[in-house]
Amino acid sequence: MIRIANAHWEGNLKEGNGTLSTQSGVLESTNYSFKTRFEVGVKGTNPEELLAAAHAGCFTMAVAAKLNAKGFTPNSLDTEATLTMNDLGIVSMHLKISGSVPNISAEEFATITKDAEQNCYVSKALSIPISSEVHFEFENA
Template sequence: MKRTATAHWSGTLKEGKGELTTPSGILNNSNYSFKTRFEEGVSGTNPEELLAAAHAGCFTMAVGAALTQKGITGIDLHTEAAVSMEGLKITGVHLTISGSVAGISQDEFSAITKDAEKNCLISQALSIPITSEAKLG
């Protein structure tokens, strides 16, 4: 299996702009630029936001898969991924997951999320510190 995306860029770094597109159409000439990457309140996306979205999705699916393998149904999960940067370096990702899961203790839920933190595909692809916290409720 191979997944693809395309990026187009026109202009200088600070004044230029780009578009990101995926075959699924979810991203279709989606705006990204220096301003969407480094300034607040500018409409558009950036690579770090997309990394956060990919990591949140992968991690949440990994937790859901582990719960499903335990025979648990009625799973409702929500994850926020926060990508930290210092200058031009990504220094870590923190995943916060909460959810409603019947028939599981907080300790079991935390153990499952710690495993997903280390073993989801996006976590495995990154060489930065990754942390997580889990809350049932």
């Protein structure tokens, strides 16, 4: 499986702006900028918010899969992912899940969620090697 997302940027860091789009079309020229990244209340998204959303979604699906594997079917699962940055670095991600799952003990639910925390695809991806590729368009000034 391959998933593709695109970023476009114009201008300098603080006054410039860009758009993000995804292969599925869910994000289509969605605004992002320095202000949407570092100032509260500005309409648009940012890389850290998208990473938190991806982690919340992946983790919640992993919990559902692990519950199903043990014979449980959740009525509902809700996760809040809180990404923390310090000095322009991501330092932690905290996943807070609540669930309604018939016939399971709190201890078993906690064990399943702890396993999903460590083993969902996004959790694992946060420590994988990164590669990049460059295509540069030379312009005469």
